[in-house]
Amino acid sequence: MVLKTKLTELLGIQHPIVQGGMMFVGTAEMAAAVSNAGALGIITALTQPTPEALRQEIRRCRTMTKNPFGVNLTLLPAINPPPYEEYAKVIVEEGIKIVETAAGKFIKMFKDAGIIVLHKCTAIRHAFSAQKLGVDVISMDGFECAGHPGEDDIGGLVLLAKSARALSIPYIASGGLGDGRGLAAALALGAEGVNMGTRFMCTVESPIHQHIKEAMVKADERSTTLVYRPFRNTARIFKNSVAVEVNARERKPNVKFEDIRELVAGARGRVVFETGDSEYGVWTAGQVLGLINDIPTCADLVKRMVGDAESIIRDRLDVMVQQPFENMMMHRLCYNVGFHIERKHRHQTFSVSHAASHPARVITILGKQGNHPQYHLKRNHGHFIPLFIDNQSINQNVYKVFVYVFQVPDRAFLTVSKIVYRFLPLLLSPLLVMSPPIATGKSESGTARFLGSASSGVLELLIFHPVDTVAKRLMSNQTRVFGGGKTFAESQAALSKIVFKDAANEAFMKKYASLFPGLGFAAGYKVAQRVYKFGGQPFVKDYLNTHHKSTFTSLFGEKTGKTIMHATAGSLVGIGEIALLPLDVLKIKRQTNPEAFRGRGFLTIIKDEGMGLYRGAGWTAARNAPGSFALFGGSAFVKEYLFHLNDYNQATFFQNFCASIGGAVASITVAAPLDVVKTRIQNRNFDNPESGLNIIKDLIKKEGFGGFFKGLTPKILVVGPKLIFSFTVAQQLIPFFDKSLKN
Numbered sequence: 001m002v003l004k005t006k007l008t009e010l011l012g013i014q015h016p017i018v019q020g021g022m023m024f025v026g027t028a029e030m031a032a033a034v035s036n037a038g039a040l041g042i043i044t045a046l047t048q049p050t051p052e053a054l055r056q057e058i059r060r061c062r063t064m065t066k067n068p069f070g071v072n073l074t075l076l077p078a079i080n081p082p083p084y085e086e087y088a089k090v091i092v093e094e095g096i097k098i099v100e101t102a103a104g105k106f107i108k109m110f111k112d113a114g115i116i117v118l119h120k121c122t123a124i125r126h127a128f129s130a131q132k133l134g135v136d137v138i139s140m141d142g143f144e145c146a147g148h149p150g151e152d153d154i155g156g157l158v159l160l161a162k163s164a165r166a167l168s169i170p171y172i173a174s175g176g177l178g179d180g181r182g183l184a185a186a187l188a189l190g191a192e193g194v195n196m197g198t199r200f201m202c203t204v205e206s207p208i209h210q211h212i213k214e215a216m217v218k219a220d221e222r223s224t225t226l227v228y229r230p231f232r233n234t235a236r237i238f239k240n241s242v243a244v245e246v247n248a249r250e251r252k253p254n255v256k257f258e259d260i261r262e263l264v265a266g267a268r269g270r271v272v273f274e275t276g277d278s279e280y281g282v283w284t285a286g287q288v289l290g291l292i293n294d295i296p297t298c299a300d301l302v303k304r305m306v307g308d309a310e311s312i313i314r315d316r317l318d319v320m321v322q323q324p325f326e327n328m329m330m331h332r333l334c335y336n337v338g339f340h341i342e343r344k345h346r347h348q349t350f351s352v353s354h355a356a357s358h359p360a361r362v363i364t365i366l367g368k369q370g371n372h373p374q375y376h377l378k379r380n381h382g383h384f385i386p387l388f389i390d391n392q393s394i395n396q397n398v399y400k401v402f403v404y405v406f407q408v409p410d411r412a413f414l415t416v417s418k419i420v421y422r423f424l425p426l427l428l429s430p431l432l433v434m435s436p437p438i439a440t441g442k443s444e445s446g447t448a449r450f451l452g453s454a455s456s457g458v459l460e461l462l463i464f465h466p467v468d469t470v471a472k473r474l475m476s477n478q479t480r481v482f483g484g485g486k487t488f489a490e491s492q493a494a495l496s497k498i499v500f501k502d503a504a505n506e507a508f509m510k511k512y513a514s515l516f517p518g519l520g521f522a523a524g525y526k527v528a529q530r531v532y533k534f535g536g537q538p539f540v541k542d543y544l545n546t547h548h549k550s551t552f553t554s555l556f557g558e559k560t561g562k563t564i565m566h567a568t569a570g571s572l573v574g575i576g577e578i579a580l581l582p583l584d585v586l587k588i589k590r591q592t593n594p595e596a597f598r599g600r601g602f603l604t605i606i607k608d609e610g611m612g613l614y615r616g617a618g619w620t621a622a623r624n625a626p627g628s629f630a631l632f633g634g635s636a637f638v639k640e641y642l643f644h645l646n647d648y649n650q651a652t653f654f655q656n657f658c659a660s661i662g663g664a665v666a667s668i669t670v671a672a673p674l675d676v677v678k679t680r681i682q683n684r685n686f687d688n689p690e691s692g693l694n695i696i697k698d699l700i701k702k703e704g705f706g707g708f709f710k711g712l713t714p715k716i717l718v719v720g721p722k723l724i725f726s727f728t729v730a731q732q733l734i735p736f737f738d739k740s741l742k743n
Contacts, residue, residue: 002480003183003306004702006170007193010116010136011098012068015306016193017183018141019200020117021072021100022146023047023266023284025275027206028057032064033205037302041069042100051086058307059186070098070118075105076148076233082381100139102148120174120195123148124162131169138163138171139195143354143419145175146198146224146286148235157189163191179287182310186308188317200285206298212283213295221290228281238285240278241266266373319604352714451737452532456729457530464722466515475676480703505608528580530726533573537632541569563640567633574628575621627671634663660723665716673710 016719017039019031026044034041043061048054054071061069075084088106093100093114099110102120110117111134119135121127140163142156143149156175163171173186177197186194201208202216215238219688225239227246239242239438245258266279296304319342334568477498482491489502501515544552544565552568638659639645668675678693 003309004741005187005192007172010170013040014301016172016187017194017302017305018042018100018139018193020120020195020197021045022201022268025197025201025206026072028061028064029205029207031069032061032201033298034070034200035065035067037297039298039302039457041065041067042096042098043069043071045071045073045087045091046082049374052081054087055090055094058090058096068098072099072100073106074101074120075103079289092466093591099137100635101517103187104130104133107135118172118195122148122159123152123154124159124166126150127163127167129681132166136169137192138167138169139174140171140191141195142175144287146284146288148233149175149226151232151234152317154615159372160189160191175286176288176291180305180310180312182288182291182409183305184312184317187313189659195717196288197284198288199292199301200298201285201296204295208273209276211213212278215278216285216289216292216297219289219292224285224287227260231257235283236286237282238278238289242279242282246282326402350588351445352590357558362389380405392477403526420591428644447737447741452729452733453534456726457527459528459729460722460726463725466512467717469515473498473501495557499606503698515606529577531582532577533628534726535572536576537566537570537628540572541566544569559640563633563636566636567629568633571625571629574624574631577624577628578620623671623677627667627675630670631663634636634666635659636663638662657724664723668712 002014003016005014007018008014013035015038019026019034019035019039019041021042023044024047026042026047028043031041031043041061043054045054048057065157073084073087073091082541090107092109092115096115098116098122100118101107101110104119105128107117107119116137117135118139119130119133120139120141121130121142126414127140129136140156140159141147141149142159143153144156154165156173158170160173170192171190171536172195173182173189173191174195174197175197176182177186177194183194192452198216200206202213206213219238223239224236225243225247226234226236227243227250228235230250242263246263249255249259250262251385252259264282268285272278272280272283317693353696479494481495482496493504500506500511500514503511506514547566550562553566557562636659639655642658643655676699
C-alpha cells in the first residue's frame with residue numbers, strides 16, 4: 001500500500017504522515033519508531049535541556065533508524081526562554097535535512113544550509129508570509145489541534161480548502177487527524193499529507209506513562225479546553241482539574257499571567273508524563289482524542305491509516321464519480337466554439353447564429369435534455385450535432401456552445417470501424433463455418449468441427465483458467481508489490497491479497513477455488529473465441545488467397561507474401577473479436593472486480609449496461625489487430641522458414657509446438673501495453689468507467705513504462721501451452737466426433 005504525494009517525494013518517506021514536534025514526547029525513540037514505520041519522525045529540540053543534549057539525541061536517533069527524520073524547533077513565549085540560536089546551530093551542524101518550525105527567525109539559516117523547512121501555520125496570512133520566506137512545506141494547523149491553534153479559531157476544513165486555492169507550495173493537514181478517514185479527507189482537500197501529534201502520543205513507543213495513554217483512550221473529543229486566551233497565546237490542553245482551575249482564574253477581570261504561572265509551569269507537565277498522574281499539571285492534547293480507542297505500535301498505526309485511506313479512496317470515493325452513458329465516449333473528444341445562442345427572455349426561446357469558425361448553417365435548435373445544459377442543433381443537411389452550453393455563461397445573454405470535433409484517435413477508430421463494417425460478412429462467416437484448421441485428408445462436418453473446437457476450449461479453460469485469473473489480477477493491480485520499504489513478508493502478504501483477494505488467508509483448496517471466478521462467463525467467452533479464431537483465420541486466409549494472392553506476392557515475394565497473408569487474416573479476425581467483447585468484459589470483471597456483481601444478476605447487468613459492455617471496443621480492436629497479426633504471422637514464419645512447409649495444416653505435433661511458441665511470444669509481447677490498458681478499462685465498476693487515455697496517463701505517472709508490461713511473464717508462460725493444448729485436442733477430437741456422428 002503506497003500513497004505517493006509531493007510530500008513523500010520531497011522528504012524521501014514511504015507514507016505521507018508526519019509526527020509533529022511534541023514537548024517531552026519527541027525523543028529519539030519516538031522519532032525512530034515513526035520513521036521506521038515509513039512516516040517522518042521528529043525530535044523536539046526543546047525537550048532536550050541543552051543544545052549539546054540535542055546533539056547527542058540526534059546522534060542517538062541515527063543509531064535507531066536509517067530512514068529520514070527531522071527536528072522541531074518552535075519559538076514561543078516562555079517563562080524562561082531557552083537559547084534558541086544555539087539549538088538552531090546544532091541542527092545545522094549535525095546535518096539534519098528536515099526541520100519543523102513555528103516562527104520565521106531561523107528559516108534563512110536553515111535554507112542556506114540546504115535544509116527542507118516544514119513550517120506550522122494557523123492562518124492563511126501566516127502561510128503567505130512563510131511562503132515568501134522560502135519554506136518548502138506548510139503545515140496548516142486547524143482549530144482542532146493540540147498546542148497552539150492560533151487566535152482566529154479557523155477549523156481545518158476551511159484552512160485546507162482555502163490553502164488549495166491560495167498557496168503555490170505543498171501543504172499538509174494538522175489537527176483532528178488520527179485515522180485513515182482523516183488522511184483520505186486531507187488528501188481530498190488538497191493536502192499532500194498529514195501532521196499528527198496527539199495520535200502518536202498514544203502508541204506503544206511513546207515515552208509517556210502508560211496511565212496517561214490509558215487516560216487518552218478513555219477521553220473523548222470534549223476532553224480538551226483552551227487556555228491563555230486572555231494573553232493572545234491560546235493553547236489547547238487536556239481538560240483535567242488543573243486546566244479547569246486555570247480557566248476559572250482566566251475569567252477573572254484584569255487577569256495576569258502571574259495569576260496562573262505556577263499552574264502551567266512546564267516542569268509540572270513533564271511530571272505528568274513521567275509519573276502518570278494526569279491531574280498534576282497541564283499537558284497538551286487535541287480534539288482527536290475522540291478518535292483514539294487503542295494503543296498500537298507506530299508501525300501498526302501507520303499501516304492501518306494508509307490501508308484505510310487507500311480503501312476509502314479506491315472503494316468509496318472512486319465509485320461515487322459517475323458518468324452518464326450517453327456521454328461515455330464524449331470525454332475523449334475535443335470541443336470548439338461553434339455557435340452563439342442569444343437568449344430571448346420574453347418568449348423563452350433561442351435564436352441561433354453560426355460562428356465564423358464553423359462551416360455549418362444552422363436551421364433549428366431542439367429542446368433541452370433533462371436538467372443538463374445540453375442541446376441538439378440541426379444542420380442544413382439534416383444531421384444532429386451534440387452541443388454543450390458553456391456553464392460560465394449560463395446566466396448571460398449569450399451562450400457559447402461547444403461542438404465536438406474529431407481528433408486523430410477518433411478518426412482512427414472510425415477508420416477501423418469502417419473496415420470492420422465492410423468485411424462484416426467475412427468476419428462473421430467463421431461463426432457459421434466453425435472449422436479450426438485440421439490436417440486430415442477429407443472435410444469433416446460442421447457439427448464435428450464445432451464439437452471438437454468447443455471441447456478444446458472447455459478443456460483448456462479447466463486447466464488454464466486459474467493462471468489466467470492470476471495474470472489478470474496482477475495486471476489490474478496499480479500498486480507496487482515489492483520494494484518501497486516493504487519487508488519480504490509484507491510483500492508476500494500483499495501479493496497473496498492481490499492474487500487470492502478475500503481468500504488470501506484461507507486454506508489451499510479455498511485459495512485455489514477462488515481462482516475460478518466468473519467461470520460461466522469465461523467458458524462462454526473461451527469456447528466462442530476458440531471456435532471463432534481457429535475457424536476464422538483459415539477462412540479469411542482462403543478468401544485473401546483467392547482474391548488477393550497476387551497482390552501479396554508482388555509486394556512481399558512468394559514466401560513472405562504467404563506469411564503476411566496468414567498474419568493479415570489473423571489481424572482481421574482479431575478485430576472482429578470485438579463481437580465477443582461483452583463476454584470478455586464480464587469474465588474479467590468477475591475475475592478482478594467481483595464487487596461489481598454484488599446484488600446484480602446476469603440479465604440485470606445486460607439490461608442496465610447495454611452497449612456499455614462494449615466499453616473499450618476501440619482499445620480492444622487496437623490490441624487484437626497487432627496481437628493476432630503477430631500470433632498467426634509468427635506461427636506462419638516458423639513453419640515457412642524453419643520447417644519449410646508448403647501446407648501448414650500438415651505440420652507435425654512438434655512443428656505446431658514450435659510455431660505456437662513463436663507466435664504466442666510475439667503476440668503477447670506486441671499486445672502487452674494495450675492489453676493492460678484494455679484490462680483496466682474493463683475491470684472498473686460498471687457505473688464508474690474511465691477512458692483509456694486517462695488510464696495510460698495515470699499508469700505512466702504512478703508506475704512508469706514498466707507498468708505496461710505487468711503480467712507479461714505469466715502471460716507468456718501460459719499462452720504457448722494453451723495454444724498447443726487446444727490445437728492438439730482439436731486435432732484429436734474433431735475426427736473422433738465426425739466418425740461417431742457418421743456411425
